[in-house]
Structures are given as structure tokens and as C-alpha cells.
Amino acid sequence: MFGSRQLALLASCGLVVASFGAAHAQTTQPVPAGTTLPAAPPGSVPVTNPADAASAPTSPGAQIVNGVTGASTAATPGAVGAGGMPSIDNASTGNVAGLLYYCVNKKYTYGTTTRSVGRALAKRQDVKNDQGYSLGGQGLLQNGTSTPFDISTLDKSRRVKLCSDLTKKGQTME
Secondary structure (H helix, E strand, O other): OOOHHHHHHHHHHHHHHHHHHHHHHOOOOOOOOOOOOOOOOOOOOOOOOOOOHHHOOOOOOOOOOOOOOOOEOOOOOOOOOOOOOOOOOOOOHHHHHHHHHHHHHOOOOOOOHHHHHHHHHHOOHHHHOOHHHHHHHOOEEOOOOOOOEEHHHOOHHHHHHHHHHHHHHHHHHO
């Protein structure tokens, strides 16, 4: 049936497919929060430590946000209220505008309301210089403390509800 050449060809094709599968299986795994690595993973973005001026990024376009000491998560004690949601009461106009951008970009809201409210807020003069806008664009809710809340740590249904609540709050700020 099969000659030795045909068998060798089939075997080599099998090795190629197997090596491709092994190489494909070596994708990067998510790193748990708080993990310290000896070197930055490929494709990572440098983070500035506000307590260490030497850690400031040197690449153009980087922005340093003063007064931020990390981020709290849904697992941080006291970070969320009784309903499992963080408070948006003390969020600045700029932070709300940035978070609305984040919500639209991550597709947690549909339609044009969130986008138009976010754009209207972003055009305001007090928002243009608000560091909270930059934090909001990264999904960080600045709710009156020096530690912003990372909304990506909420489950998806709560993120969608938070984005809806932020749209309503933004409409009152216009």
C-alpha cells in the first residue's frame, strides 16, 4: 500500500503539524494580580510607581497621574457596596467621561447615548485637564479615595450596570 517514501512523507507531515500545535499551545498565560516577575513580559506596558520618581516612563505619550496609589478590585474589602457595586457618587466629571469612553470601547453599552454623553463631557474645559479622564479611559473609577477601583474586576453584568449608571450620571453633568 504505502511505500517507504510515502510513509516518511506522512510521518514528516505529522511532525510538522505536531510542532505547530506545540508552538501554538505556548501562548502567554494571564498573570495574577500582585505577581512580581523578574522581567517584563513581551508586549507589556510600563507602569509608574507614584512613590518612585525613577520609575517614570520615558516614552513619549506616557502620562503620570499624581495621587494614585494603586487600584482596588472587587475582592478588596470595602471597595464595593452591599449590591456588589462601587459607588460612583464622588466620581469627577472627567472620570465619568473617561469611563464612558471605556464602556463604549469595551462594548458594555450599545446605542449612541453613552457615546454622545461621553463626548459632550470630554469637550468641557474642566475635563480637559482632569487626570480622572485618563484613569477612566483605563477602566479605573476614582471615587474619592487615592485608590481608584478597577471596574474590569466586576463580573460582566455588574460592568454593564455600572456603565448604565455612569451614563445616567453623565447626563446630569452635561
